[in-house]
Amino acid sequence: MKIRVKFAKTGNMRFIGHLDILRYFQKAFQRAKLPLRFTEGFHPHPVLSFASPLGVGLTSEGEYFDTELVENMDCAEIRERLNAQMSEGMSVLAVIRLVDTEKKRNNNAMALVGQAEYQVRLRKAFSHQADWEETVHQFLMQEKIPVLRCTKRNTEEVNIRPLIYEMRAEPEPDTFFLRISAGSAANLRPETVLDALLHFTQSQQFPGEGDAETEKAENGNAGTENAAEQTGSAMDRAGKYEICRLDILTAEGIPLGEAGKEDQ
Amino acid sequence: MRKLALEDDILLKVEKPARYIGGEIGSVMKDPTRVRTRFAMCFPDVYEIGMSHLGIQILYAMLNSREDIWCERVYSPWTDLDAVMRERHIPLFALESQDPVRRFDFLGITIQYEMCYTNILQILDLSGIPLHAEERSWDDPIVIGGGPCTYNPEPLAPFFDLFYIGEGETQMLRLIDIYQECRAQGVSREEFLLRASSVPGLYVPSLYKTTYHEDGTIASFRPVVPGVPERVRKEIETDLDHTWYPEHPIVPFIKVTQDRVVLEIQRGCIRGCRFCQAGMIYRPVRERSLSFNEDMARQMLDSTGQEEISLSSLSSSDYSNLSPLLENLIEECDRRHVNISLPSLRIDSFSLDVMKRVQDVRKSSLTFAPEAGTQRMRDVINKGLTEEDILHGASEAFRGGWNRVKLYFMIGLPGETKEDVQGIAELSEKVCETYYDAVPRENRHGKIQLTASSSFFVPKPFTPFQWAKMLPEQEYLRRARFLKDTFRAQKCGRSMHYQYHEADVTVLEGVLARGDRRTAAVVESAYRKGCLFDSWSDCFDRERWQAAFEENGVDPEFYTLRDRSEDEIFPWDFIDIGVTRKFLRREWNRAMQGVVTPNCRQACSGCGAAVFGCGICRTHGEKGGQAG
Numbered sequence: 001m002k003i004r005v006k007f008a009k010t011g012n013m014r015f016i017g018h019l020d021i022l023r024y025f026q027k028a029f030q031r032a033k034l035p036l037r038f039t040e041g042f043h044p045h046p047v048l049s050f051a052s053p054l055g056v057g058l059t060s061e062g063e064y065f066d067t068e069l070v071e072n073m074d075c076a077e078i079r080e081r082l083n084a085q086m087s088e089g090m091s092v093l094a095v096i097r098l099v100d101t102e103k104k105r106n107n108n109a110m111a112l113v114g115q116a117e118y119q120v121r122l123r124k125a126f127s128h129q130a131d132w133e134e135t136v137h138q139f140l141m142q143e144k145i146p147v148l149r150c151t152k153r154n155t156e157e158v159n160i161r162p163l164i165y166e167m168r169a170e171p172e173p174d175t176f177f178l179r180i181s182a183g184s185a186a187n188l189r190p191e192t193v194l195d196a197l198l199h200f201t202q203s204q205q206f207p208g209e210g211d212a213e214t215e216k217a218e219n220g221n222a223g224t225e226n227a228a229e230q231t232g233s234a235m236d237r238a239g240k241y242e243i244c245r246l247d248i249l250t251a252e253g254i255p256l257g258e259a260g261k262e263d264q
Numbered sequence: 265m266r267k268l269a270l271e272d273d274i275l276l277k278v279e280k281p282a283r284y285i286g287g288e289i290g291s292v293m294k295d296p297t298r299v300r301t302r303f304a305m306c307f308p309d310v311y312e313i314g315m316s317h318l319g320i321q322i323l324y325a326m327l328n329s330r331e332d333i334w335c336e337r338v339y340s341p342w343t344d345l346d347a348v349m350r351e352r353h354i355p356l357f358a359l360e361s362q363d364p365v366r367r368f369d370f371l372g373i374t375i376q377y378e379m380c381y382t383n384i385l386q387i388l389d390l391s392g393i394p395l396h397a398e399e400r401s402w403d404d405p406i407v408i409g410g411g412p413c414t415y416n417p418e419p420l421a422p423f424f425d426l427f428y429i430g431e432g433e434t435q436m437l438r439l440i441d442i443y444q445e446c447r448a449q450g451v452s453r454e455e456f457l458l459r460a461s462s463v464p465g466l467y468v469p470s471l472y473k474t475t476y477h478e479d480g481t482i483a484s485f486r487p488v489v490p491g492v493p494e495r496v497r498k499e500i501e502t503d504l505d506h507t508w509y510p511e512h513p514i515v516p517f518i519k520v521t522q523d524r525v526v527l528e529i530q531r532g533c534i535r536g537c538r539f540c541q542a543g544m545i546y547r548p549v550r551e552r553s554l555s556f557n558e559d560m561a562r563q564m565l566d567s568t569g570q571e572e573i574s575l576s577s578l579s580s581s582d583y584s585n586l587s588p589l590l591e592n593l594i595e596e597c598d599r600r601h602v603n604i605s606l607p608s609l610r611i612d613s614f615s616l617d618v619m620k621r622v623q624d625v626r627k628s629s630l631t632f633a634p635e636a637g638t639q640r641m642r643d644v645i646n647k648g649l650t651e652e653d654i655l656h657g658a659s660e661a662f663r664g665g666w667n668r669v670k671l672y673f674m675i676g677l678p679g680e681t682k683e684d685v686q687g688i689a690e691l692s693e694k695v696c697e698t699y700y701d702a703v704p705r706e707n708r709h710g711k712i713q714l715t716a717s718s719s720f721f722v723p724k725p726f727t728p729f730q731w732a733k734m735l736p737e738q739e740y741l742r743r744a745r746f747l748k749d750t751f752r753a754q755k756c757g758r759s760m761h762y763q764y765h766e767a768d769v770t771v772l773e774g775v776l777a778r779g780d781r782r783t784a785a786v787v788e789s790a791y792r793k794g795c796l797f798d799s800w801s802d803c804f805d806r807e808r809w810q811a812a813f814e815e816n817g818v819d820p821e822f823y824t825l826r827d828r829s830e831d832e833i834f835p836w837d838f839i840d841i842g843v844t845r846k847f848l849r850r851e852w853n854r855a856m857q858g859v860v861t862p863n864c865r866q867a868c869s870g871c872g873a874a875v876f877g878c879g880i881c882r883t884h885g886e887k888g889g890q891a892g
């Protein structure tokens with residue numbers, strides 16, 4: 001029986017990396033006495049394929065992986081038994097049974113990923129804008145949102161505007177909702193968008209922003225005049241933004257928890 | 265959500281933040297307002313090492329079984345976090361509650377190897393606890409040490425309020441009862457320590473005084489307060505079937521060194537190798553019953569979901585019920601897709617058969633520990649293993665499909681000759697040749713790969729070799745290089761890889777292993793100079809240690825290169841491990857004559873461990889266990 005598990009990873013679990021989460025779930029299935037299917041061969045191991053690895057430091061309300069059990073069971077019971085084995089900060093939100101035919105092979109979680117939704121909050125030291133609603137509106141009005149992407153060889157300018165499907169300021173202070181491109185075709189990181197937004201606000205010289213000039217000058221040295229640089233390490237992320245992935249969706253915008261269900 | 269002691273910006277900057285957050289499956293949370301005594305249990309090394317230690321998990325389960333006690337864990341912050349904590353004045357915290365260690369009633373530190381001594385001072389320092397016990401007040405936790413290094417606690421004496429000599433299962437709860445009573449009565453910290461000194465196995469260093477002869481050896485060691493026992497006898501659990509065991513071991517989020525559940529099938533060893541401290545201090549050997557081991561294996565796999573189980577003991581092949589236990593475990597583990605790991609097995613046809621069933625022959629290597637290269641030296645150390653045993657085992661292994669072999673040796677054993685060193689390469693060569701003799705060309709999977717490693721022998725307290733002198737560092741290196749050349753000169757030299765341990769760390773380990781109270785000042789100076797994680801070769805700084813010795817006018821050679829007379833008072837003589845000094849001396853003399861002593865199952869040698877009236881002494885011991 002093939003299943004897709006949707007889970008939340010919150011609180012202190014944000015410090016646990018992707019590979020450790022994989023090992024964590026393997027053990028949780030064992031403890032829950034849920035019989036995973038193991039591969040054949042001398043080193044049998046269960047296969048848990050995750051939709052999209054979540055970086056260290058990020059929380060999530062909608063992570064997914066697919067796996068297979070050797071017997072048929074009630075999805076609600078699987079969820080209950082897994083939840084009895086979770087540590088603080090981890091919870092299984094849903095277990096769905098997947099269509100189990102050869103033809104639908106491309107239905108695996110990773111192949112389906114097309115978009116992701118995030119909530120991003122600016123940490124205090126970086127919040128310097130009151131009217132985010134208007135700023136976001138202006139930001140999205142731009143034809144091009146260029147950012148610098150550093151590869152091993154060189155630095156290139158990429159336009160991320162077409163990869164942002166939805167963006168708005170939330171009622172909570174300095175908080176944003178994002179629906180952006182994800183997956184193997186064009187993966188966009190939420191912090192890249194926020195870096196570009198902050199860069200944009202500085203270059204707009206909004207009234208009451210006394211230090212915008214100096215910051216712009218500092219930023220200007222970093223690269224091309226109107227392109228924001230991409231944030232790199234987990235440290236940079238944690239320093240600037242509190243990021244929560246809300247859900248992962250298909251290219252068509254269907255949450256992975258809905259896609260590939262048996263009755264579809 | 266538990267509030268963490270460290271802010272996000274720190275946790276995301278340091279290596280492996282999961283080391284510091286706790287919250288693992290199996291970790292115990294309690295309401296601090298509803299417990300009476302808080303115990304911080306510390307392994308003074310990095311999380312991955314400390315989490316692999318069974319002893320702490322046993323005591324953690326035991327202490328937390330009491331509703332009024334909350335036992336939590338503490339490990340050494342790695343050097344990256346260490347720097348941040350000092351800079352920002354963040355006090356060291358326990359993983360479960362994330363509360364500062366200084367607020368606890370007890371700080372228990374397990375002392376597993378000498379090279380962690382500076383880490384112990386780091387733990388105290390970062391916690392804000394005065395390094396010296398005499399400077400502490402009731403505002404500080406009671407600092408108590410345990411583990412194998414407490415069989416000579418003297419180099420750490422000034423830093424601990426108490427040492428627990430022996431196995432923690434027997435008296436820890438009683439000690440806590442006395443503590444609770446003292447606190448309720450409002451007595452002084454000194455009064456508590458005095459009362460603690462009457463508990464079997466407990467040693468309060470501040471209640472004893474050492475005097476020295478002019479030549480630096482010990483003249484006397486005595487309690488300074490009337491009524492305090494002259495000698496401290498180690499504590500042991502006599503019945504390992506009716507005691508605490510971690511049925512719900514903690515499951516780390518990150519990979520740790522021992523990433524599996526550990527089943528301690530027995531404690532102690534019948535062998536009596538003369539260099540081995542564990543073989544003496546854990547006497548007599550006590551087995552856990554087949555049913556205990558089977559039940560515990562099942563329970564631990566159920567509660568953890570771990571993918572591997574390891575059988576732990578000093579010599580698993582000597583466990584009487586090994587065959588039925590493995591039959592049962594293999595079946596159980598096959599069903600669960602769980603691997604079995606079998607360290608410390610003698611290589612014979614039975615164990616090869618078992619290993620073939622539990623591991624991939626082509627991918628695994630076999631480990632032999634002949635310890636010495638010649639029969640003469642193996643008799644000196646009482647290894648009880650002949651060249652024929654080794655070559656026969658190797659031959660069977662090669663026929664079974666293995667072609668990777670690891671061999672462990674020691675250099676610098678007492679009375680070692682050039683032939684003994686050469687013998688290591690020659691024995692390795694014979695093992696290689698056995699491969700080509702045993703396996704016909706068409707059945708070979710490539711060449712044989714042999715790795716030989718040698719450590720330099722360090723004499724330890726409570727072993728027959730406690731009288732032995734060590735060699736100068738340069739001499740160790742000379743012998744190791746000579747051996748390396750000898751390896752190269754062998755016919756199969758290209759199939760053999762030889763490596764040796766660091767000699768400078770060995771010498772320091774030798775000083776601390778048999779050090780007295782005067783070496784404590786050296787440990788403190790070394791720590792003040794920045795020595796930390798000395799067991800990690802990237803961190804070990806020999807210059808700083810050298811300077812620490814000089815600063816305190818302590819000559820390391822006094823501890824390593826000196827001949828010790830038969831009746832010299834050793835710093836650890838006040839400890840009674842059951843095994844008598846008379847027996848150890850007899851073993852030393854037999855070693856010098858190259859005479860082998862039978863193991864406990866073959867014949868009782870009257871070592872003295874029979875005073876505990878348990879384990880193999882009851883089934884195989886001389887009546888009454890005559891000592892000496």
